[in-house]
Amino acid sequence: MGNSATLSITFSVRREAVDPLQLQQLFDEGAFWAQNRSIQKLEQMLACSNPVVAAHADGKLVGFARATSDGVFRATIWDVVVHPQHQAFGIGRQLLQILLEQPQLKEVERVYLMTTFQQGFYEKLGFGRNSSTTMVLVQSEA
Template identity: 55%
Template sequence: MNKSQIQFSEHIRYAGGERKFEIDLYQLQELLNVSAFWAKGRSIEDLGIAIANSEPVISVSDRDQLIGFARATSDGIYRATIWDVVIHPEYQSSGLGSNLVKTVLSHPRMRWVERVYLMTTYQQGFYEKIGFQPNTTTTMVLHNLANLALVPATEDQLQ
């Protein structure tokens, strides 16, 4: 690996007030399929939707090849969540993953957030080295939201 060819990039730009993402979704799909058991098989369309609704979106490239990726969602002040942190297996253990997470955390949308969350199955030690702490008391999950028969609150219930 020639470090002089490694480049970190943010992939959201604004054009005419509209958010546009500039990342090769096919390379991203391949990177996730090779590097992330939890993200295998994601469709190009779904990846585009996820990226369009995330900020920051950070990638790591070696020349023109995507070798790392992470994204986050945030309200900009109270809470944020980091998603899809991945480094290609050939580039792991080189410090790129830590730099990727630190790049996400230093983004203006993330810098002042009170709490940053992430989910990980096997990489707790990696994130603890960056400063994350285990949190077993606040995380809950609702699966298959689209399949639930949710009834919106009435105006009386919201008051």
């Protein structure tokens, strides 16, 4: 596979654009916290996540992010992953920017996420550290 600089990356917010088998492969190859998830569980996860964002290169899923939200006060971002061969090309940043612009998240007061090693990446996008591995983006003070 070529590098992302020469590939055309397309983004989709349609849940139907995410093939659970390709998602399983992406998690197994690029997400230590999400390896060995069953297809059945991934299908259930997709059905209960809104919004989701997928990045494809030449028809292959190379990036994914999802969230859950009450649409007003709180949201949590989950499972932000970019295939190792496609990292460092801005795909993760674009996944998060698209995710945060979705109606389910755009007006939410606080957006949370948990991360083990990528605090610096999320800080560049406006997230701030707190006393745990949870990070929060305060979008408005209510």
